[in-house]
Amino acid sequence: MKRVFPPWTNHLRPLSAMAVGGGVLYAALVVxxxxxxxxxxxxxxxxxxxxxxxxxxxxxxxxxxxxxHNTVDRAKFAAIPATETCMACHARIRDESxxxxxxxxxxxxxQPVPWVKVHxxxxxxxxxxxxxxxxxxxxVACHGRVDQMxxxxxxxxxxxxxxLSCHRNPGPNLRxxxxxxxxxxxxxxxxxxAANNPSAGSVKPSTDCSTCHR
Ligand code: HEC
Ligand code: HEC
Ligand code: HEC
Ligand code: HEC
Ligand code: HEC
Numbered sequence: 001m002k003r004v005f006p007p008w009t010n011h012l013r014p015l016s017a018m019a020v021g022g023g024v025l026y027a028a029l030v031v032x033x034x035x036x037x038x039x040x041x042x043x044x045x046x047x048x049x050x051x052x053x054x055x056x057x058x059x060x061x062x063x064x065x066x067x068x069h070n071t072v073d074r075a076k077f078a079a080i081p082a083t084e085t086c087m088a089c090h091a092r093i094r095d096e097s098x099x100x101x102x103x104x105x106x107x108x109x110x111q112p113v114p115w116v117k118v119h120x121x122x123x124x125x126x127x128x129x130x131x132x133x134x135x136x137x138x139x140v141a142c143h144g145r146v147d148q149m150x151x152x153x154x155x156x157x158x159x160x161x162x163x164l165s166c167h168r169n170p171g172p173n174l175r176x177x178x179x180x181x182x183x184x185x186x187x188x189x190x191x192x193x194a195a196n197n198p199s200a201g202s203v204k205p206s207t208d209c210s211t212c213h214r
Protein backbone atom coordinates (compact mmCIF):
# COMPACT_ATOMS: atom_id res chain seq x y z
CA MET A 1 0.00 0.00 0.00
CA LYS A 2 1.34 3.41 -0.95
CA ARG A 3 1.68 5.70 2.02
CA VAL A 4 0.32 9.18 1.76
CA PHE A 5 2.48 10.55 4.56
CA PRO A 6 6.12 9.52 5.24
CA PRO A 7 6.56 7.25 8.30
CA TRP A 8 8.16 9.93 10.49
CA THR A 9 4.83 11.76 10.58
CA ASN A 10 3.49 8.98 12.85
CA HIS A 11 5.11 10.91 15.69
CA LEU A 12 2.91 13.85 14.85
CA ARG A 13 -0.36 11.98 15.30
CA PRO A 14 -0.83 12.78 18.98
CA LEU A 15 0.06 16.37 18.19
CA SER A 16 -2.51 16.70 15.44
CA ALA A 17 -5.14 15.18 17.72
CA MET A 18 -4.26 17.87 20.25
CA ALA A 19 -4.52 20.53 17.55
CA VAL A 20 -8.00 19.34 16.59
CA GLY A 21 -9.08 19.21 20.25
CA GLY A 22 -7.58 22.66 20.84
CA GLY A 23 -9.44 23.98 17.81
CA VAL A 24 -12.74 22.74 19.17
CA LEU A 25 -11.99 24.24 22.56
CA TYR A 26 -10.97 27.53 20.91
CA ALA A 27 -14.18 27.62 18.88
CA ALA A 28 -16.21 27.00 22.04
CA LEU A 29 -14.39 29.85 23.81
CA VAL A 30 -14.95 32.17 20.85
CA VAL A 31 -18.66 31.41 20.89
CA UNK A 32 -18.93 31.80 24.66
CA UNK A 33 -16.90 34.98 25.08
CA UNK A 34 -16.65 36.55 21.62
CA UNK A 35 -20.40 36.63 21.13
CA UNK A 36 -21.25 37.55 24.69
CA UNK A 37 -21.64 41.31 24.86
CA UNK A 38 -20.34 41.75 28.41
CA UNK A 39 -17.01 39.97 28.32
CA UNK A 40 -14.58 42.88 28.04
CA UNK A 41 -12.82 45.69 29.87
CA UNK A 42 -15.63 47.97 31.10
CA UNK A 43 -14.16 50.26 33.74
CA UNK A 44 -10.55 49.95 32.48
CA UNK A 45 -8.81 53.09 33.73
CA UNK A 46 -5.02 53.23 33.36
CA UNK A 47 -2.93 55.78 35.25
CA UNK A 48 -1.96 58.74 33.05
CA UNK A 49 1.32 60.74 33.12
CA UNK A 50 -0.61 64.00 33.73
CA UNK A 51 -3.71 64.27 35.98
CA UNK A 52 -5.69 65.79 33.09
CA UNK A 53 -9.40 66.06 33.97
CA UNK A 54 -12.29 66.03 31.47
CA UNK A 55 -14.61 67.08 34.33
CA UNK A 56 -12.67 70.34 34.61
CA UNK A 57 -11.90 71.06 30.94
CA UNK A 58 -15.20 69.87 29.40
CA UNK A 59 -17.72 69.86 32.27
CA UNK A 60 -16.61 73.18 33.82
CA UNK A 61 -14.66 75.14 31.18
CA UNK A 62 -17.05 73.93 28.44
CA UNK A 63 -14.42 73.04 25.79
CA UNK A 64 -15.85 71.06 22.83
CA UNK A 65 -14.43 67.56 22.29
CA UNK A 66 -13.20 68.60 18.84
CA UNK A 67 -11.03 71.40 20.27
CA UNK A 68 -8.67 68.59 21.28
CA HIS A 69 -9.80 65.43 19.42
CA ASN A 70 -9.88 67.38 16.19
CA THR A 71 -9.87 64.50 13.68
CA VAL A 72 -13.01 62.65 14.88
CA ASP A 73 -15.25 63.89 12.08
CA ARG A 74 -12.63 63.49 9.34
CA ALA A 75 -10.69 60.33 10.15
CA LYS A 76 -10.75 56.80 11.47
CA PHE A 77 -8.86 57.83 14.59
CA ALA A 78 -9.70 60.47 17.18
CA ALA A 79 -6.42 62.37 17.59
CA ILE A 80 -5.02 62.78 21.09
CA PRO A 81 -4.14 66.49 21.38
CA ALA A 82 -0.61 67.70 20.79
CA THR A 83 1.24 69.49 23.58
CA GLU A 84 0.73 72.79 21.70
CA THR A 85 -3.02 72.49 22.35
CA CYS A 86 -2.42 72.38 26.11
CA MET A 87 0.24 75.10 26.02
CA ALA A 88 -2.16 77.49 24.25
CA CYS A 89 -3.55 77.97 27.76
CA HIS A 90 -0.94 76.50 30.07
CA ALA A 91 1.91 78.73 28.91
CA ARG A 92 0.10 81.28 31.12
CA ILE A 93 -2.45 79.41 33.24
CA ARG A 94 -0.94 77.36 36.11
CA ASP A 95 2.41 77.66 34.36
CA GLU A 96 4.28 76.48 37.44
CA SER A 97 1.93 73.72 38.55
CA UNK A 98 3.73 70.46 39.39
CA UNK A 99 0.74 68.63 37.85
CA UNK A 100 1.81 70.02 34.47
CA UNK A 101 5.50 69.07 34.73
CA UNK A 102 5.23 66.33 32.06
CA UNK A 103 3.48 68.78 29.69
CA UNK A 104 6.24 71.40 30.10
CA UNK A 105 8.92 68.71 29.63
CA UNK A 106 7.20 67.60 26.44
CA UNK A 107 7.08 71.21 25.25
CA UNK A 108 10.79 71.67 25.97
CA UNK A 109 12.01 68.39 24.44
CA UNK A 110 9.54 68.01 21.56
CA GLN A 111 8.71 64.46 22.75
CA PRO A 112 4.95 63.82 23.04
CA VAL A 113 3.37 63.29 26.47
CA PRO A 114 3.27 59.47 26.92
CA TRP A 115 -0.53 59.18 27.32
CA VAL A 116 -1.75 55.63 27.96
CA LYS A 117 -4.41 54.34 25.56
CA VAL A 118 -7.71 53.51 27.27
CA HIS A 119 -9.81 52.07 24.42
CA UNK A 120 -8.19 49.46 22.20
CA UNK A 121 -10.00 47.15 19.79
CA UNK A 122 -8.17 44.07 18.55
CA UNK A 123 -6.47 44.69 15.17
CA UNK A 124 -8.79 42.30 13.31
CA UNK A 125 -11.78 44.58 14.05
CA UNK A 126 -12.17 47.68 11.88
CA UNK A 127 -13.59 50.87 13.38
CA UNK A 128 -13.95 54.39 11.95
CA UNK A 129 -14.91 57.48 13.98
CA UNK A 130 -15.91 59.73 11.10
CA UNK A 131 -18.36 57.11 9.73
CA UNK A 132 -20.25 57.35 13.03
CA UNK A 133 -19.88 61.00 14.02
CA UNK A 134 -20.97 62.34 10.60
CA UNK A 135 -24.12 60.16 10.73
CA UNK A 136 -25.20 61.52 14.12
CA UNK A 137 -23.91 58.85 16.53
CA UNK A 138 -22.88 60.89 19.61
CA UNK A 139 -19.66 60.38 21.58
CA VAL A 140 -21.70 59.69 24.71
CA ALA A 141 -23.28 56.55 23.15
CA CYS A 142 -19.89 54.84 23.09
CA HIS A 143 -17.80 56.68 25.70
CA GLY A 144 -20.35 57.63 28.37
CA ARG A 145 -20.33 60.88 30.37
CA VAL A 146 -16.73 61.85 29.67
CA ASP A 147 -17.56 65.36 30.94
CA GLN A 148 -17.92 63.78 34.40
CA MET A 149 -14.70 61.74 34.32
CA UNK A 150 -11.70 63.08 36.23
CA UNK A 151 -9.86 60.07 34.81
CA UNK A 152 -11.19 58.49 31.59
CA UNK A 153 -12.42 54.92 31.86
CA UNK A 154 -13.98 52.57 29.33
CA UNK A 155 -17.76 52.93 29.72
CA UNK A 156 -18.99 50.34 27.19
CA UNK A 157 -17.81 46.77 26.45
CA UNK A 158 -16.75 47.49 22.80
CA UNK A 159 -17.49 43.83 22.09
CA UNK A 160 -18.94 42.54 18.84
CA UNK A 161 -22.34 41.93 20.49
CA UNK A 162 -22.36 45.52 21.66
CA UNK A 163 -21.46 46.92 18.20
CA LEU A 164 -24.14 44.77 16.59
CA SER A 165 -26.88 45.73 19.03
CA CYS A 166 -26.67 49.29 17.73
CA HIS A 167 -26.06 48.33 14.09
CA ARG A 168 -29.34 46.38 14.19
CA ASN A 169 -31.29 49.32 15.66
CA PRO A 170 -29.41 52.65 15.59
CA GLY A 171 -32.51 54.88 15.73
CA PRO A 172 -32.67 55.57 19.47
CA ASN A 173 -29.00 56.65 19.46
CA LEU A 174 -29.03 59.06 16.54
CA ARG A 175 -28.98 62.85 16.85
CA UNK A 176 -28.75 65.87 14.61
CA UNK A 177 -25.10 65.91 13.51
CA UNK A 178 -24.30 69.30 15.11
CA UNK A 179 -25.12 67.86 18.56
CA UNK A 180 -22.87 64.76 18.53
CA UNK A 181 -20.45 66.16 21.12
CA UNK A 182 -23.18 67.32 23.50
CA UNK A 183 -23.11 65.04 26.53
CA UNK A 184 -26.09 65.90 28.67
CA UNK A 185 -29.17 65.04 26.72
CA UNK A 186 -31.96 63.27 28.56
CA UNK A 187 -33.32 60.01 27.17
CA UNK A 188 -36.57 61.76 26.25
CA UNK A 189 -34.84 64.54 24.34
CA UNK A 190 -32.82 61.93 22.46
CA UNK A 191 -35.94 59.93 21.60
CA UNK A 192 -37.80 63.05 20.46
CA UNK A 193 -34.90 64.24 18.30
CA ALA A 194 -34.50 60.74 16.85
CA ALA A 195 -38.18 60.75 15.91
CA ASN A 196 -37.88 64.18 14.27
CA ASN A 197 -34.49 63.63 12.67
CA PRO A 198 -35.18 63.69 8.94
CA SER A 199 -31.94 61.95 7.96
CA ALA A 200 -32.25 59.14 10.54
CA GLY A 201 -34.32 56.89 8.27
CA SER A 202 -31.53 56.72 5.69
CA VAL A 203 -28.91 55.63 8.23
CA LYS A 204 -28.60 51.85 7.95
CA PRO A 205 -25.46 50.39 9.47
CA SER A 206 -24.41 47.09 7.95
CA THR A 207 -24.21 43.84 9.94
CA ASP A 208 -22.15 42.01 7.27
CA CYS A 209 -19.01 40.45 8.69
CA SER A 210 -16.88 42.31 6.12
CA THR A 211 -18.00 45.71 7.49
CA CYS A 212 -15.88 45.23 10.60
CA HIS A 213 -13.54 42.40 9.56
CA ARG A 214 -11.77 43.46 6.35
C1 HEC B 1 -8.53 70.12 26.42
C2 HEC B 1 -8.41 68.94 25.61
C3 HEC B 1 -9.50 67.88 25.60
C4 HEC B 1 -10.86 68.04 25.41
C5 HEC B 1 -11.63 69.33 25.21
C6 HEC B 1 -11.43 66.71 25.40
N1 HEC B 1 -10.45 65.79 25.60
FE1 HEC B 1 -10.68 63.76 25.59
N2 HEC B 1 -8.68 63.53 26.03
C7 HEC B 1 -7.76 64.55 26.14
C8 HEC B 1 -6.47 63.99 26.52
C9 HEC B 1 -5.18 64.78 26.78
C10 HEC B 1 -6.64 62.59 26.59
C11 HEC B 1 -5.57 61.53 26.94
C12 HEC B 1 -5.44 61.37 28.43
C13 HEC B 1 -6.60 60.67 29.05
O1 HEC B 1 -6.96 59.56 28.63
O2 HEC B 1 -7.17 61.26 30.01
C14 HEC B 1 -8.04 62.34 26.29
C15 HEC B 1 -8.62 61.08 26.25
C16 HEC B 1 -9.94 60.81 25.83
C17 HEC B 1 -10.48 59.50 25.65
C18 HEC B 1 -9.75 58.18 25.89
C19 HEC B 1 -8.83 57.91 24.71
C20 HEC B 1 -8.18 56.55 24.78
O3 HEC B 1 -6.99 56.50 25.11
O4 HEC B 1 -8.84 55.56 24.52
C21 HEC B 1 -11.78 59.65 25.23
C22 HEC B 1 -12.76 58.57 24.91
C23 HEC B 1 -12.03 61.07 25.19
N3 HEC B 1 -10.89 61.76 25.54
C24 HEC B 1 -13.25 61.62 24.84
C25 HEC B 1 -13.54 62.97 24.88
C26 HEC B 1 -14.86 63.52 24.67
C27 HEC B 1 -16.09 62.69 24.35
C28 HEC B 1 -14.74 64.87 24.79
C29 HEC B 1 -15.87 65.90 24.70
C30 HEC B 1 -17.03 65.63 25.55
C31 HEC B 1 -13.34 65.17 25.08
N4 HEC B 1 -12.64 63.99 25.14
C32 HEC B 1 -12.78 66.44 25.24
C33 HEC B 1 -8.01 65.89 25.94
C34 HEC B 1 -9.25 66.45 25.71
C1 HEC C 1 -8.80 76.69 27.00
C2 HEC C 1 -7.72 76.67 27.99
C3 HEC C 1 -7.16 75.33 28.42
C4 HEC C 1 -6.64 74.32 27.63
C5 HEC C 1 -6.58 74.26 26.12
C6 HEC C 1 -6.13 73.32 28.53
N1 HEC C 1 -6.33 73.70 29.83
FE1 HEC C 1 -5.77 72.65 31.47
N2 HEC C 1 -6.62 74.08 32.66
C7 HEC C 1 -7.23 75.23 32.22
C8 HEC C 1 -7.77 75.96 33.36
C9 HEC C 1 -8.52 77.29 33.31
C10 HEC C 1 -7.43 75.20 34.50
C11 HEC C 1 -7.80 75.49 35.95
C12 HEC C 1 -6.83 76.43 36.55
C13 HEC C 1 -7.24 76.75 37.98
O1 HEC C 1 -7.75 75.86 38.68
O2 HEC C 1 -7.03 77.88 38.37
C14 HEC C 1 -6.69 74.04 34.03
C15 HEC C 1 -6.14 73.09 34.87
C16 HEC C 1 -5.36 72.03 34.44
C17 HEC C 1 -4.67 71.09 35.31
C18 HEC C 1 -4.64 71.16 36.83
C19 HEC C 1 -3.50 72.07 37.25
C20 HEC C 1 -3.43 72.27 38.75
O3 HEC C 1 -2.38 72.71 39.21
O4 HEC C 1 -4.41 71.97 39.44
C21 HEC C 1 -4.03 70.17 34.52
C22 HEC C 1 -3.16 69.00 34.97
C23 HEC C 1 -4.34 70.53 33.14
N3 HEC C 1 -5.14 71.65 33.14
C24 HEC C 1 -3.89 69.82 32.05
C25 HEC C 1 -4.16 70.17 30.74
C26 HEC C 1 -3.71 69.42 29.58
C27 HEC C 1 -2.88 68.15 29.64
C28 HEC C 1 -4.17 70.06 28.47
C29 HEC C 1 -4.00 69.64 27.03
C30 HEC C 1 -4.50 68.33 26.68
C31 HEC C 1 -4.92 71.22 28.93
N4 HEC C 1 -4.89 71.25 30.30
C32 HEC C 1 -5.51 72.16 28.10
C33 HEC C 1 -7.34 75.64 30.91
C34 HEC C 1 -6.96 74.92 29.80
C1 HEC D 1 -19.82 54.14 17.67
C2 HEC D 1 -18.97 54.26 18.84
C3 HEC D 1 -18.08 55.46 19.01
C4 HEC D 1 -18.41 56.81 18.88
C5 HEC D 1 -19.72 57.42 18.45
C6 HEC D 1 -17.23 57.55 19.25
N1 HEC D 1 -16.21 56.69 19.58
FE1 HEC D 1 -14.35 57.17 20.18
N2 HEC D 1 -13.79 55.20 20.17
C7 HEC D 1 -14.63 54.16 19.88
C8 HEC D 1 -13.86 52.93 19.78
C9 HEC D 1 -14.41 51.55 19.45
C10 HEC D 1 -12.51 53.28 20.05
C11 HEC D 1 -11.29 52.36 20.04
C12 HEC D 1 -10.74 52.34 18.61
C13 HEC D 1 -9.60 51.39 18.37
O1 HEC D 1 -9.00 50.87 19.31
O2 HEC D 1 -9.25 51.20 17.19
C14 HEC D 1 -12.51 54.72 20.30
C15 HEC D 1 -11.38 55.48 20.60
C16 HEC D 1 -11.38 56.85 20.88
C17 HEC D 1 -10.21 57.63 21.25
C18 HEC D 1 -8.79 57.10 21.36
C19 HEC D 1 -8.06 57.30 20.02
C20 HEC D 1 -8.51 56.34 18.95
O3 HEC D 1 -9.08 56.80 17.92
O4 HEC D 1 -8.32 55.12 19.12
C21 HEC D 1 -10.64 58.93 21.45
C22 HEC D 1 -9.79 60.13 21.85
C23 HEC D 1 -12.07 58.95 21.18
N3 HEC D 1 -12.48 57.68 20.84
C24 HEC D 1 -12.86 60.10 21.23
C25 HEC D 1 -14.16 60.19 20.71
C26 HEC D 1 -14.91 61.45 20.57
C27 HEC D 1 -14.42 62.82 20.98
C28 HEC D 1 -16.12 61.11 20.01
C29 HEC D 1 -17.26 62.03 19.59
C30 HEC D 1 -16.93 63.17 18.73
C31 HEC D 1 -16.11 59.66 19.81
N4 HEC D 1 -14.91 59.14 20.24
C32 HEC D 1 -17.17 58.93 19.28
C33 HEC D 1 -16.00 54.24 19.68
C34 HEC D 1 -16.70 55.41 19.45
C1 HEC E 1 -24.63 53.59 18.96
C2 HEC E 1 -24.67 53.01 17.63
C3 HEC E 1 -23.44 52.32 17.05
C4 HEC E 1 -22.50 51.58 17.72
C5 HEC E 1 -22.41 51.26 19.20
C6 HEC E 1 -21.56 51.12 16.72
N1 HEC E 1 -21.93 51.58 15.48
FE1 HEC E 1 -20.90 51.30 13.72
N2 HEC E 1 -22.24 52.44 12.73
C7 HEC E 1 -23.36 53.07 13.30
C8 HEC E 1 -23.99 53.93 12.31
C9 HEC E 1 -25.24 54.77 12.52
C10 HEC E 1 -23.22 53.81 11.11
C11 HEC E 1 -23.45 54.55 9.79
C12 HEC E 1 -24.40 53.78 8.91
C13 HEC E 1 -24.67 54.50 7.59
O1 HEC E 1 -23.74 55.15 7.07
O2 HEC E 1 -25.80 54.39 7.08
C14 HEC E 1 -22.14 52.86 11.42
C15 HEC E 1 -21.18 52.47 10.49
C16 HEC E 1 -20.11 51.62 10.78
C17 HEC E 1 -19.10 51.20 9.82
C18 HEC E 1 -19.10 51.53 8.34
C19 HEC E 1 -17.99 52.47 8.02
C20 HEC E 1 -17.86 52.69 6.54
O3 HEC E 1 -16.75 52.59 6.06
O4 HEC E 1 -18.89 52.96 5.90
C21 HEC E 1 -18.21 50.41 10.50
C22 HEC E 1 -16.95 49.76 9.96
C23 HEC E 1 -18.67 50.32 11.86
N3 HEC E 1 -19.83 51.07 11.99
C24 HEC E 1 -18.03 49.58 12.85
C25 HEC E 1 -18.44 49.53 14.18
C26 HEC E 1 -17.74 48.79 15.20
C27 HEC E 1 -16.50 47.93 15.00
C28 HEC E 1 -18.42 49.02 16.37
C29 HEC E 1 -18.11 48.50 17.76
C30 HEC E 1 -16.75 48.69 18.25
C31 HEC E 1 -19.54 49.89 16.07
N4 HEC E 1 -19.52 50.19 14.73
C32 HEC E 1 -20.45 50.35 17.00
C33 HEC E 1 -23.78 52.94 14.60
C34 HEC E 1 -23.08 52.31 15.64
C1 HEC F 1 -20.39 46.03 13.69
C2 HEC F 1 -19.10 45.41 13.65
C3 HEC F 1 -18.97 43.90 13.53
C4 HEC F 1 -19.62 43.06 12.66
C5 HEC F 1 -20.68 43.41 11.63
C6 HEC F 1 -19.08 41.73 12.90
N1 HEC F 1 -18.13 41.78 13.89
FE1 HEC F 1 -17.04 40.19 14.59
N2 HEC F 1 -16.13 41.42 15.97
C7 HEC F 1 -16.35 42.78 16.06
C8 HEC F 1 -15.52 43.30 17.13
C9 HEC F 1 -15.44 44.76 17.57
C10 HEC F 1 -14.81 42.21 17.67
C11 HEC F 1 -13.81 42.24 18.81
C12 HEC F 1 -14.56 42.06 20.10
C13 HEC F 1 -13.67 41.96 21.32
O1 HEC F 1 -12.76 42.77 21.49
O2 HEC F 1 -13.95 41.07 22.12
C14 HEC F 1 -15.22 41.03 16.90
C15 HEC F 1 -14.75 39.73 17.13
C16 HEC F 1 -15.03 38.65 16.32
C17 HEC F 1 -14.46 37.33 16.49
C18 HEC F 1 -13.43 36.93 17.52
C19 HEC F 1 -14.05 36.62 18.83
C20 HEC F 1 -13.01 36.33 19.86
O3 HEC F 1 -13.29 36.58 21.03
O4 HEC F 1 -11.90 35.88 19.52
C21 HEC F 1 -14.99 36.52 15.53
C22 HEC F 1 -14.70 35.05 15.29
C23 HEC F 1 -15.92 37.34 14.76
N3 HEC F 1 -15.91 38.63 15.27
C24 HEC F 1 -16.66 36.89 13.69
C25 HEC F 1 -17.64 37.63 13.03
C26 HEC F 1 -18.53 37.09 12.00
C27 HEC F 1 -18.51 35.65 11.52
C28 HEC F 1 -19.33 38.12 11.60
C29 HEC F 1 -20.50 38.09 10.58
C30 HEC F 1 -21.59 37.20 10.95
C31 HEC F 1 -18.93 39.31 12.36
N4 HEC F 1 -17.91 38.97 13.20
C32 HEC F 1 -19.49 40.57 12.21
C33 HEC F 1 -17.18 43.56 15.29
C34 HEC F 1 -18.02 43.07 14.30
